[in-house]
Amino acid sequence: MTRPLRTAAVFFVPVVAWACYLFLLLPSVIVFPISFGTGGEFEFPPRAFSLELYRQFFTDAAWWGAMTQSLMIALMTALATTVLGLPAAYALQRASLPGAGLINGFIMGPLLVPVIVLGLGLYLQFAPWNLLNRDVSLFLSHTMLAVPFMMISVGASLRHLDPTLENAALIMGASKPAIFFKVVLPQLKAGIAAGALFAFLISFDEVIVAYFVTGPETQTLPVKMYSAMRWELSPVIAAASTLVTVFSILLAIGIMMLQRKEKQQ
Amino acid sequence: MTKDTFRISRRSFTKGAAVAAIGLAAPSVITGRARAADKSITVTSWGGDYHKSVEEVFAAPFTAETGIAVQLVDNGDMAKVKAQVLSNSVTWDIIDAPAAFATSGAKENLWEPLDSTLVATEGLLEKPNALYMPLYLYSGGILWNTERHPDGKHPVDFAGFFDTEKFPGRRCMRSLAPETLEAALVGDGVQPKDLYPLDVERAFAVLDRLKDNISKFAATTPEQVTSVSQNEADFSYSYYNRVKSAQKSGTPLDFSFAQTNNSLDFFAIPKGSKNKEAAMQFIAFCLRQDRQTAWALRGYYLPNTLKSVEEIKASPNGGFLPDLASGKNVVINAEWWGDNYTTVQKRYSEWMIS
């Protein structure tokens, strides 16, 4: 290999990586200044800076109501995804179930079906069962969408988990539930946190299924933004989005600090 | 007005009855259950500022007057209505339906027939159908940026919009066929009164000529506005109310009333609604002159009640009303689109992507 080629190779990976980080970040970052605009229009750079959009957001119950609704649905989704997905992932890893491959494929299914197909199907199903406009229908639908991510994330952690640890605990006299909570769970923390975060974000940003399933009391922020788009592109969504971004970053930093503290112990 | 609901509602009730008596609403609707304070109807809406206007202009005053609560639900689109009707679990009482929606809904047999008294309502600009009631009209026309295209440098009518030699520049158009085909035909010289039935072939021929100058097909109104404000297009087909709010925030946009397409928006009652009577009562209420005037002023719409039109025209704020009598403006024929929407929209989509 010639020297210039080698030099190019050395720089190739970091340069591409940094360009990519920039590309991923910019659209999110640019929303920040937009959110401090004067209101009325989506503009960059704003003509003047103000907190007008935030004032509009917090004084309009439809906005912050949708935001709290979204937060609640997303939290419930993250919780349900963990509660339902974790035992299943563990069972599939630690038992030789007949047809485990098929079960796996089935669980991964929601990842492989275009969401609009599911949106209509769910609507057709919920309408006669009088399940529309219920928080429970929405967060369970979102759970269905998010479960594959939990399975992938926890599955990766489980594969690194040495099964002899569980056998060792068993021989030492621990019950299987105790083993799950004291031996398995602590070691899956990172995987669960990642999976739950994914579930949270998927629910928080999901438009299409939510559009079909929600009603007036269950309207989520993305649906509110989406329907607002029909008549106006209210720059309030920039403020809403900034709030969400800041909130999520704080959440992520919190999780990171928690993990670090745990490591130091 | 929204406060102290119960006390006022008795008084308003008599007032409402009086209004009904002069023919704006059917007396039969008022009798019976109107006093039931626990009653509630659900009306669909479209989110954002539109939702707020309906709340302010129609829903809250109606509740204040009748004691019937009005719940507004966003995104009451046709698919949801059909699913409710099919599954016999109708939870909505009034559907706010744009033209194509109202007419297709009728074909799909989704609507409850309106009360005969309601259908017989007099003094309306557009006559009601047995299944759906026209509530107001909204005007679509040409939008431009006043800084990049000062007077004389932008089209004001459809002929100008389709004339790329006179007004070179990028166009933004709707991704839907209704209004677009009308604009094309009028732009090609067809008189608005001779439009229907639409000459679809001719319309597409006109669109073909413009195609290279179209930089964006917008699925939503905000996209039309942002495409011009962010310099992705020079002229766009758009709607005045949206332009108005952009103007308010200082964006240098303007809209021409020289020539507009005026589309109807309807109220219809889905088959199997459990609150039919209250729903009819609400529709009658919305057609009242004062409500229609308030609605038109709030959202820059053309009211469907003639007296309201006259009232606004006489006022200093009436500049936004298109003159339907001038012969230049188009009223979109909902029935024609009801019969042809699917075929023509498919063809339009195909044309768009090829």
Added chain:
Amino acid sequence: MNAQMKPPVAPSASSPLDKEPALAHLAEPSTPNAAASDAMIEVRGLSKLYNGVAALSDVTLSVGKGEFVTLLGPSGSGKSTLLNLISGMTTPTAGKILINGTDATTLPTNQRGLGMVFQNYALMPHMTVFQNIAFPLQVRKIGKDEIRQRVMDVLKLIQLEHVADRRPRELSGGQQQRISLARCIVYNPPLILMDEPLGALDKKLREGMQLEIKRLHADLGVTMLYVTHDQDEALTMSDRIVLMRGGKIEQQGTPEALYFKPQTVFSADFIGSSNLFPGKLSKDKGGLMLRCAAGAFDVPAADGAFVAGSAAVLLVRPENIMVETPADASGRQQIAATLKDTVVLGGIVRHFLETPAGEQIIAQELNQPNRARLMRGDAVKVSWRVDDGRLLPAERA
């Protein structure tokens, strides 16, 4: 010279369930045998099939209280399966397991009260050393103060008190294995299973740990069942070795018995190194004689199983073989051979020889200074005392 799975040949390899007492058929008398009542483990007619393939077939075994028994055998011989069955991590297809006098055949693992040490230590990475050792005590709902006391005691016993607050991954392999042992003995299980516990350690550490485990065994009086595929380890540590092959017990007995009195070619070959001369027996004067490719040898007196005309294998351990220059010939079993190679292993010298018939022979002797060296290619005589030979039944193909 053949350690593959083959059908067993030794009469001792298995015994029917109804034959009592369990070890009655054993030829070796020196086994610290135990009556059924004070056996820690009693395994009767145990079989395990995986997808129709027998991993263990009809095994009967008894381990006395306080005994140190090693399960030895190559991969796939069934020793780990047997261990898993005793620990309860898998259930038998047939047979019975008694632990400490009670039927444990279907008892869940966590109710068997066992201890186990794993090859990969199986320490919880998310717990400190202290928490790891305290775990089995917490499971037993023992009070905080007592836990602290007992954990510190065992840490003292293994001389690792200073690492109590560290995480396992900060420790060396040997330290981790000692923690693993400590975690096992802290709750005084009457029976400790060890699954190749020293397999991941280097030679020097391994030898140190072997002694430490022996010391603990002696101090605690606990019963230990130890699995290994390393014959030296088995010979060093065990009271008794159970040699397994193809899902059955090939032979069991004390290390001496297995070394000096193997009953099958497999046993002879697996434990220690060996020279094997397959041939045919014939009558010669008062005794028997084996005719094989290398020549005809007198064989030691043997029981009635060996008769003239039958096939047999003669085993001679390398250390019993003398390598001499032809002049030194004296009245022993003697064959001519050529020296192919000599390897010096510190105190021991190993000669690799070949007979004119092409058979390989290994001889071993102590390395002594001032000794005349044989050169590669030298023609020599190899010889052994007739009594040092051992007659084995021929392997059935």
Added chain:
Amino acid sequence: MSSASDVSFLSPRSATLLVAPLGALLILFFAYPLILTVWQSFYEGGFTLRAYAELATSTLFYKVLRTTFVISFTATLVSLLIGYPVALHLSRQSPRKRTFYLMLVMLPFWTSILVKSFALTVLLGHSGIVNQALGFISGGTIQFPMVFNRFGAIVGMINYLLPFMILSILGSLLAQDGNLARAAEVMGAGPFRIFRKVTLPLSMPGVIAGIIINFTLSIGMYITPALLGGRQDMMIANLIDFYTRQTLDWPMASAISVVLLLISGALVTILGRVRGGAGVMGVA
């Protein structure tokens, strides 16, 4: 011989109990709606193939299907080409730094896809930041049309897709034994050879998983391409939406969904068979 590899820690019965709640959820909220959809595509008051027959002759459907594939394929390929070096970069960082960089990768997830689409028009538009910078550098001569065309659609999509690709490749890179690359290095292999012979083949399960996830997400997308794409960038999901919400022709919408399902099913099956694809499903 490992002591536990041939032993199941959980009995089939308790495992079934643990999987059952999730199974029930998925049957109710995933399988049942899908069955309804399939049923819908064949049943209009009686069994009929009307929708499929109409699809078979619809040039609009074929065109949109082709567009969807071209766009999805391109978006997937581009995010693979970008995502791989990024995953490689991430895998070479210390855990602490990696957490930081991973946050950069995850950040786009925190921003609503709707907002991001508008932000991208601000960035890439005619008077957008990028074009203004280009104009400034070139003295106003150079401008690239970057939104409201296919480029814009794909840029918007990969902004959404990239994190999925990066994370799934990173997973299989981190699972690799560092000794293998070191061994290859000792044997005298240059960095390119090590990458080609060791790192790349071992990361194939992650690559394939990333491709599958990206592709299936792509073919179901429509809001981003609609907001950022040009007139020709109509996606199949758009067409489903059209039949679902605008013309109420649900048998057609369902039939298109069924076709889409079959295609993504076939894709998963084919890619799943590629070496290493067994790990695609994540858990097994």
